[in-house]
Amino acid sequence: METETATRWLSDAEQRAWRTHLDVSRLLTHQLERDLQPFGLTMNDYEILVNLSEAEDQRLRMSDLASLTLQSKSRLSHQITRMETAGLVQRENCESDRRGLFAVLTDLGGETMRKVAPYHVASVRKHFMDLLTPEALAELHAALTPIADHLRGRRGRP
């Protein structure tokens, strides 16, 4: 047990950087979700459409899709149900593969992605990418990579 006297509190510089990261994280998600709303999609929906459209035969095993989109299998399952109702994806059993269920992109799902993608990319550019010089982007990426690796490695662990 860590005691309060042993706590390494954040310095002022650390606090400011941390606050900025938190604000960007929260506000950017909010902004991107808002820009997708007119299309009836969430960020999670969009990401699933992208992953399926890039996969071979536009299909992925549910467990692989959960890994790719960093979601729990139960949460993904609820989401696929909603997207199935909207006609964007379809569940399929593969007879030759007992490892389970696949999610498959429908024609409507593919069309929806192609229609929405230019708007989503414009939104990512406007609110993130175009505010960074190539050097700043490279520095940001380098700084975040060990954190992403650390957090991805912890997924599913208690």
Next chain:
Amino acid sequence: METETATRWLSDAEQRAWRTHLDVSRLLTHQLERDLQPFGLTMNDYEILVNLSEAEDQRLRMSDLASLTLQSKSRLSHQITRMETAGLVQRENCESDRRGLFAVLTDLGGETMRKVAPYHVASVRKHFMDLLTPEALAELHAALTPIADHLRGRRGRP
């Protein structure tokens, strides 16, 4: 209307950086929420306790608290109701100030924050701060600052 031919798609380097940012944003929130769960708090709860504990007389006008925590007033109101039920904060009308309702930290709210803070800081260090050199932290902060300013300036605008 932007047409598809005019879309400036992300380059490979931009895609990778963007994906890393998204993953860190999502996984870090998830990890910090999970570390607060044993204390019965969410990140939003914790942030409200911090803001109130740092305010004069440990109280803030609801509209100021909404600005500080980047939430809509209606969402904040629901949250304060939950925290009031848990005994962590209290709503108060200020008779000399017609601009409205205040949220006030209770003794229990203050104790809870002091108890949880060391664990939360340890969690921020472990999953973010300690994975960055001071130079990387400064570069990250510099890269994110214009994005944070841009997004804060858009709050509440359509």
